[in-house]
Amino acid sequence: MKITIGVRKCSMVLVLFAVVSSHAWQNDPSKPAGRKNQEEESIGGGFAFANRAGTELLVTDENARENHAAVKTFSKAVCPGNQVFDVKFVAHQSRGKQDSGRATSHNFTHVAGSVFRIIDGKVKADDACLLAPETYIKDKRFLPMKLTNALVKQDQPVSALGCDAKTNGSLPRQQGRAPKDCWQLAQIGEDVRLLAVLYEPRQKDLLAGLVLAAGRQHFVYEMPGQADAISAWREGDGGTFDPTTLAPLFALHNDRDGSWDIGISWAGEEGANLGAYRSTGASALKKVVSGYVYWYPE
Numbered sequence: 502m503k504i505t506i507g508v509r510k511c512s513m514v515l516v517l518f519a520v521v522s523s524h525a526w527q528n529d530p531s532k533p534a535g536r537k538n539q540e541e542e543s544i545g546g547g548f549a550f551a552n553r554a555g556t557e558l559l560v561t562d563e564n565a566r567e568n569h570a571a572v573k574t575f576s577k578a579v580c581p582g583n584q585v586f587d588v589k590f591v592a593h594q595s596r597g598k599q600d601s602g603r604a605t606s607h608n609f610t611h612v613a614g615s616v617f618r619i620i621d622g623k624v625k626a627d628d629a630c631l632l633a634p635e636t637y638i639k640d641k642r643f644l645p646m647k648l649t650n651a652l653v654k655q656d657q658p659v660s661a662l663g664c665d666a667k668t669n670g671s672l673p674r675q676q677g678r679a680p681k682d683c684w685q686l687a688q689i690g691e692d693v694r695l696l697a698v699l700y701e702p703r704q705k706d707l708l709a710g711l712v713l714a715a716g717r718q719h720f721v722y723e724m725p726g727q728a729d730a731i732s733a734w735r736e737g738d739g740g741t742f743d744p745t746t747l748a749p750l751f752a753l754h755n756d757r758d759g760s761w762d763i764g765i766s767w768a769g770e771e772g773a774n775l776g777a778y779r780s781t782g783a784s785a786l787k788k789v790v791s792g793y794v795y796w797y798p799e
Contacts (some may be wrong), residue, residue: 526649534703538761544573544634548775548792549578555623558588561604561614564792571634573735579764580630583751584642588617588632597693603795629750631777631790640757642689648749652697660685661744664696673719675700675710681728684744689752692716695763697744707733712729722778722786737770750775762789771797 548563549558559580565572578586597611604612606626615726617632624630649662664672664683672680678700687695696712698721707726712719726734726742733740750764761780766773 508683532716533670542779544633544637544779544789545574546631546637546777546790547572547575548790549606549614549617549630549632550609551606551624551626551628551630553606553626555625555628556619557591558617558619558624558632559594559604559609559612559614560617560632561612565615573630574634575617575632576635578617578619578636579638579751579753580624581750581753583646584622584624586622586624586630587620587732589620591618592615596659603750603797617707619662629766629775629792629794630728631751631775636765638753638767641755641762644693644752644754646749646752649687650729660724661697668694668696671714671717671719672696672698672712675721675723678708679701686744686747687749687752688752693752693761695749695752697747699742702728704728709734710776711747711763711765711786713730713763713778713786715761715780717784718784720780720786720789734770737742746773766794768794 518642542720549560549564551558552697560572560575562569571772574591576588578588578770580586593615594610596611596613598610598611601608604614616690651777661684664685668685669680672683674680675698680698682699684697685694686697690797692712692715696714698710698712700708700710702708705728707728709724711724712720724734728740730740732738734742735746738746746768748766749765750763752764753762755761763778763786765776765778773794773796775794776788777790778786779789783785
């Protein structure tokens, strides 16, 4: 069974990497040094990437390291464009001798991980999907999501749409810091917006945030950084927060408890982090699943 909602496809192609490079997590607040982030993996899901035909998905061992026992229970795939597919576990495969070190569709059969077959339908080669048990989508509804990052020209990077005056005026302080810049990443339904916000610095301590503005409520996932001319938030970011590196993947609303789940790719020099974030009653977005994307050229 395939359920498709009329939503524009995310233009960013994603692939998952099974072995993280030594620099990939630098300045990444989603992976605090020296301790496990207890909020991650709390829904028992994992990110996967598609084979060349788009008919199979692979959850790398790296992206399921806390959920090996639960992986076989995954039966749903939430994919770019708010598509939901039924999937069936095929087998676990070991790392092949010809593994290139990149989890791309060209290297699909050599990457260590769990393979799933899409029962009806297919996705694009290298598409990233969140795999989870059927209970994950229970009571959840996909709303139309219009991405507001747009290509200026084919040979230029994407540009971000600045927030309007009303949105800027409604933004609350975070850690006592006033918003400095704001960009709209997506319009969800009629009155919900996904924003990237940069807050005032405190000397070398920098702060950005992924913000879900739903009516008068604002849910924030903090992204701290350290002032550095080379890498402030992500490896090789030039010391600048770039909202165009945040690409929305999907948006779900829970009709039972009113919470939101948002899928995001955050790109860096060597790859990107994938995350599923859930709104909480404490006006925060909590990361409930994480993954890593590696695309550095061989």
